[in-house]
Amino acid sequence: MIGGSPIPGGTATPVFTPDASKQAEALAEEEATKIGAGLDLEHDGQLQEHNRHQTFRNQVNLATLILFWVIIVCVGFGVLVFAWHLITPAPWHWLSEAARDKLQTLLAAALLSSALTGYVNRRLA
Secondary structure (H helix, E strand, O other), X not given: OEOXXXXXXXXXXXXXXXXXXXXXXXXXXXXXXXXXXXXXXXXXXHHXXXXXXXXXXXXXXXXXXXXXXXXXXXXXXXXXXXXXHHHOOHHHOOOOHHHHHHHHHHHHHHHOOHHHXXXXXXXXX
8 A cells, every 4th residue: 555545556535534623512512402402593593693793783882982982081181271271371381372273173173073962962862
């Protein structure tokens, strides 16, 4: 035998060995249990797809909330800095006139933003 082949002068052919991992066995046992209990595998698949979809929606919602609060903190800090520059004497100011005007423009846009207002209204309503 050459290369494990029973034919003289032949080459060995790869032998298929099934995946005998514990995960595959666990999945097969779970499926057999569900079939044995009379559960509908298609309905179970739809339920699992719904759970995956809901998990994704929850993650997107969490990311949106984090972004929302980051924006709120930044806008709040900007309002405090702008108010500081309006209330305090000129020697205490650290922003230039151009920087203060740019901050005023950014704060006006942020405070009047319809996207921010729409999100808050949708969540509070």
